[in-house]
Amino acid sequence: MAEPIQAITLSPVEDPQQEGEWLRATLQQWLDQEFLPETVNQEIAERAAQVFVRHRMEGENDLGSLVIAIVTEMQAFDFSQSFYSEFAVANAVSDLILQSLGIDNRCCGQGEEEE
Incomplete structure (x- = not known):
């Protein structure tokens, strides 16, 4: 059985x-x-930073909950002039934070060199 994350x-x-x-x-x-500078x-x-910081100041420290908050609140943002969506932004925030903590966020052998 797989271990929970x-x-x-x-x-x-x-x-x-x-x-x-x-x-x-x-x-x-x-x-x-990632795409074009716009x-x-x-x-x-x-x-996204405003949402993240506001939730942090309210005492939220769980990264998963912070990502959900970004997805939820960024739904009101007009992405029509962008290549991105609220999901891409929230995932990027998660990845950037994991990288800053030194946590490998790759799965299933991504980025591993073949032997």
């Missing part, structure tokens, strides 16, 4: 402004590199 709990937020700025800048860089990427990154 363990929840990832972030330490309580110490500097919400710094955390939000890091996420905004890192997410915008990812958005710009003006809307800045708006997307700002909004």
